[in-house]
Amino acid sequence: MCKKKSDALAADPKPRSRSSMASSGFQSSSDFTSNGGRDAAKPSSSTSSDHLSITSIREIMAESPNLYDFSEILTAASSEHAKRLSSSSSSSWRCTIRGKEAAVLRRTFHGDPSQLRRRAAAAAAARHKNVVRLLGAAAAPPDALFLVYEFIHGASLRDCLRNPRNPEFTPIASWLQRIQIASDVAQGLQYIHHFSAAAPIHDRIKSSAIMITDRDHRAKICYFAAADLAREEEKFQGARGYIAPEVREGEPASQKSDVYAFGVVLLELISGEEPIKYTYKAEIGGYEIVSLVESAKILIEEDRSFRSWVDRRLRDSFPEKVARKTIALAVDCAQPAADRRPDMVRAAANLSALLAQSKAWADLIGNRNESSQSLAPR
Known part of the structure; x- marks a missing residue:
């Protein structure tokens, strides 16, 4: 048996407020600015030395169609229509961004922040009928990365x-x-x-x-x-x-x-x-x-x-x-x-x-x- 497309991918059908999103890893915009971005969307076990500064995020996001502002991700995932995905980790959501259904995954950024635009653009350029398309990415200090994929019904x-x-x-x-x-x-x-x-x-x-x-x-x-x-905390968890x-x-x-x-x-x-x-x-x-x-x-x-x-x-x-x-x-x-x-x-x-x-x-x-x-x- 396989679940319905709505049931197989979404385990949290209830609308959630911004406060509930914060408990899942998102912070409100006021929290993001008041603490300088030190805690916004930070994975609890992160020890990365590749922390992103607010300045570097603004620089790498400038004029790039493949990178979203963190506020876009926060707004989309906090919407009453957004649903948490059950097929992945708890830090994954189904929502609508720029008019498109998307699956958003929160991960820990790996590598040089100055290369994020190039690397995300190369990945987003991939087009194949048997590969789920990466629409883009968003970063939030100190090292949170949000990957935005097209949503697949199934x-x-x-x-x-x-x-x-x-x-x-x-x-x-x-x-x-x-x-x-x-x-x-x-x-x-x-x-x-x-x-x-x-x-x-x-x-x-x-x-x-x-x-x-x-x-x-x-x-x-x-x-x-x-x-x-x-970067994954453990190699290929559960696999x-x-x-x-x-x-x-x-x-x-x-x-x-x-x-x-x-x-x-x-x-x-x-x-x-x-x-x-x-x-x-x-x-x-x-x-x-x-x-x-x-x-x-x-x-x-x-x-x-x-x-x-x-x-x-x-x-x-x-x-x-x-x-x-x-x-x-x-x-x-x-x-x-x-x-x-x-x-x-x-x-x-x-x-x-x-x-x-x-x-x-x-x-x-x-x-x-x-x-x-x-x-x-x-």
Whole structure:
């Protein structure tokens, strides 16, 4: 089951006053000016030395269409129509800015303040149908950053695959829909890696960072440039199963670590399962970690039957040869050694071929499901 577009993304439908926004990280304009900006929108655990002065903010915002004034963000997020997003942190809002529906994320700024305009402009220049557009950014002293993205009506891939309110239902219940989503994500990542003027990695790929549109069930990658512009207090919070082995060992994120995370997402699409599960084993008197990557690797290496491994909500209707090739591609993307993983050009090309084969299979059996189901629970 997946939530309605209004329910899946908004957990706080009640209008909030400016005072309630202040308790969530925003300060009123009077507070902002009376304390010199020292506390406005400051994350509680920030220790950054890259603090922004009011003067530097005014300079970098001058005549830039990609940067908003902090007061615009405050006004929009304090509106009675604004809603807090439930799919991300508590410091995220759905609101209207300059006449456009937007999702606003508060983060901690990372880097040289004088470069914010250039970096935000490069990220905002990105245009791809499978990447959620960054509309712009706003800064507030000492080091708060507000990223403004276009709002997408739909729900995250994670919620579409696994919703505890109704685990028996998924709005993406056909093989063709899932392979189309996989191809969409691959095409979006290929664009980020090879054609974007901004940082050529994403560094936050996971099923909760991929939106499935409500109208046609196509995929869009969220949070583009967030890792480049913002500093996270902990690396990839809550995403252990997506982190490449070399990144866990302290190496920097790279395009190949994005490929690893994409491989994990591809396995999620096929199996419907979480990347890592903890299963209680009575014989050992404790919990055993079950890795989606490792279980898929065993299927391929030992040439085992995988029908029981594929998400049963697909109703056992999928092209076996194509499914095996897709699992093999996912395992290839999630290789332990980074230099053995394909780049996204090759991965996207392979998925395009698998999508074409899947369409031919669907046409042949006359079971080509149209993406007409709602994301609302049944």
